Amino acid sequence: MGLLTSLKSSISRATSSLFAGSEPKRIGIYGPPNAGKTTLANRITRDWTGDAVGPESHVPHETRRARRKENVEIKRNGKSVTIDVVDTPGVTTKVDYNEFLEHDIDKEDAVRRSREATEGVAEAMHWLREDVDGVIYVLDAVEDPFTQVNTMLIGIIESQNLPVLIFANKIDLEDANVQQIANAFPQHETVPLSALEGDNMDEVYDKIAEYFG
Known part of the structure; x- marks a missing residue:
């Protein structure tokens, strides 16, 4: 437990050093599909600017x-x-158009959406490797x-x-x-929240x- 605490402390110090430069920082919101990334992005931007990033959906x-x-x-x-809040597409190994058919979307539109989503995953990976200064990973x-x-994604984030x-x-x-999430990635701090209900957002903003400050 002492080693884990020391590791987290080292990561925190490295974070402070890394972010000593100019503002704003580009903070990418990453995670799998339907984890609530856009809901969280909208919660943050509405709370501090009054504007949303984009539409939320169960699709x-x-x-x-x-x-x-x-x-x-x-x-x-x-x-x-x-910060600049960057809401990214959900990263997955494969986008199947049948996922859209299950939500009463016609086949032509489903195929189009799956193609766009696949391109969006590639774009998200480009942002991760080239264009963000820090990551909020939503599960x-x-x-x-x-x-x-x-x-894979946590590994890439760490390698960067x-x-x-x-x-x-x-x-x-x-x-x-x-x-369960804290146990999966013990080298990083896990913050619980409900982006939909606004639960624990005070701690979210503190962190x-x-x-990133």
């Missing part, structure tokens, strides 16, 4: 292109951090976090030396299991200011 891959809200100033505990606290995609906060979303749901 998978509704966000098929990265969307950006610039100059979002977050003030917490005497600190101020200005559905009801779902098993031990997936190939999550392990990008500071990352892991948010366990949807704690308002009965089957939410935050500890954003601490990590």
